[in-house]
Amino acid sequence: MVAECHSVVTRGIINIAATMEAFDNAHRLIHLDLKGAPPKVSYYEKIFPAFRKWGATGLLIEWEDTFPYEGEVAHIGSSGPSSHGFYSKEDALHILQLAHQNGLMVIPLVQTFGHLEFVLKHKSFQSLREVENYPSSMCPTNPNALNLVKTMVVLEKLENRKPRLFLNHVIAVVKFIQNAFPSLGIIIWDDMLRGISLELLEEYDLGKYVEPMIWHYRAQDNFQLPPDMWDKYSQVFPNFWIASAFKGATGSSKMLPITSYHISNHMAWIKVLNEERGKFKNFRGIAFTGWSRYDHFATICEMLPVSIPCLALCLKSWNDGEFNPTIHESISKELGFSVPTLLNPYP
Template identity: 40%
Template structure:
């Protein structure tokens, strides 16, 4: 609590307005725990989708950590059929009908609600990358944004929704995405539409979203619909009030940064409330939002994000109903970007974020509960390897992989692996000049080969350990992608050095020559 108050005092030490003063005073006297509302954990399945055996261990753990539900973003892991079968992943099999039913059964038995997330406007890369749907792009070179003027665009997303709902007959809430609709309005059909007096880009966005939402509500009147809020932020209060979204969708306001603008967020919530959008969601992050290629999750960064959301919750405008918070765990920034941190590496952060919401601060008590539930000694996964475990010492599902990833990541970023830049013998006797001309001093070769081979062997042993753990939890294709992303680019220069050196030495010595083994020199 003292840390939380300190943050509030620091941010509002010199209030510049009555609003800021009221907010600062409220933060210091508030009930700091997260207000009534669901805590939903987002599982992004468009990269590194867990094997079903791992999912069956993961879901009970998420429930034990204090979540109320799962926000499932299937993308190409959903078993689409008919015209949409092309959307299925080809790198690894999508989940089967039976597996999707099993996910729901395991969630239900652990008291977790399921909320599917289906993108219906932006971030449709996994759809529009396919030649069959190229003509539905807003702009030819933007694979994410749907052309809202084509009749088939609406039919496409509604068919996606229909198939997902068919396999989720018991849900009460559906997320329809609609964030980051890049380059909307820049297609030729949109430019023509926008040239008509009274038409603007906001209306273009709203027309498509309301058309999709109304169609879903007609078919499934019991469903609550949620959408990301970022495309609404620049709209006026009047535009929002007249949009048709009121009573149709519940916006989910997202911000994943550790320095979330609390006052600005509260003002935005007030605008939504005044426009009639009184039922809102928040969205934070427990992983996948630090950097596009982050490998090891920084827990404190994500805890700080939740501390800021607690400040927002404490200053919630009257009349605003916070339905809950989605704690996102992005696996990719979008369908075509690289992998973010794997789920096992992010679980200490997830546990810490949920406990922060439960306690209202990241207190000693909250940290102790995280370490006890997960059986770890520290909430920072980067410090976990080699530390004594806590309690029963039974590793949490995926902990061995998390520790192996941290160890390998540290080695891959170490000074040792800057071998080509730092090794005296390489710099002096096997420079790019020497390599190009296949010139080498045989007296130095053995020293370089020994050091490089020893280093490469040590790294490859850890790579092998990571791969063995990874394929137990994720498809083989995930292990291959992770290795190509994080390992190959680092080790390839070392491998090429040894290959080039072997070629050069063949130019300098007789074919029958062999270096003496260690201990025979001199």
């Protein structure tokens, strides 16, 4: 992705008041990618109240190998050989309690198909890899995959077409979760759905099972989603979510976020939602994603503490429907800066 300086778009041509009124009841989730530099529990005690103060309503927590798994899969989690002890069962419960105390709902982000390096790197699960030398994705037609995610239904007469393989896997996972936890709603990243035809999505009745989270992290001058996507999704899914980014979207080795880029991403989303959300029954909310690594083996990028100013500015700009010098100055002052924070640390 590009990482040069981007101008920050403000009001543009949209109706700010009408747009913000429509967003009032939508969630604002902060993505915590814990597979890279997971904070100490004491850090959450300080940052969760700030998240809530800035307008967040929930957390999208990607535990990966920091979760205290037990039993047959204990070794893939925080008690495993590749973990540094983050987090114990008590730690995880405390984090959830802190979220509850601060009025933040928690949605766990659990990978079940791709981005499974933290599982498939282990010798005991190598046979489940889609490609032998690459631990990134699981083979959905391997019958032993059922023991890992306890979800897959292998059909005897399965057409050898990628969209159907993917959708069969999704439906199997969803049905298992719904049987185990009937009251849970299920959200799915949308990128694998973008290339699937409307007819196939309707054949699987996917909108009955999941709600898509439509992600796009680019700045406004390069913000582009498939032109037919919104019409297609609106015929399948009554409800939808979106995902923006406040860090981890401009390069896998970046040390500091380019705040102007990320604010521009949020302003672009406001414009698009103003045009497209009316096609759906409900806009559920937004996840402010903050990636720590591009995958389990990648270098760390933009650790959470140095990205807090960018997150605060993105949240405030989202809530107000614009970015302006007053927002810039007030948030910078609240965070203890004597001058406004840099919008681009790479001049």
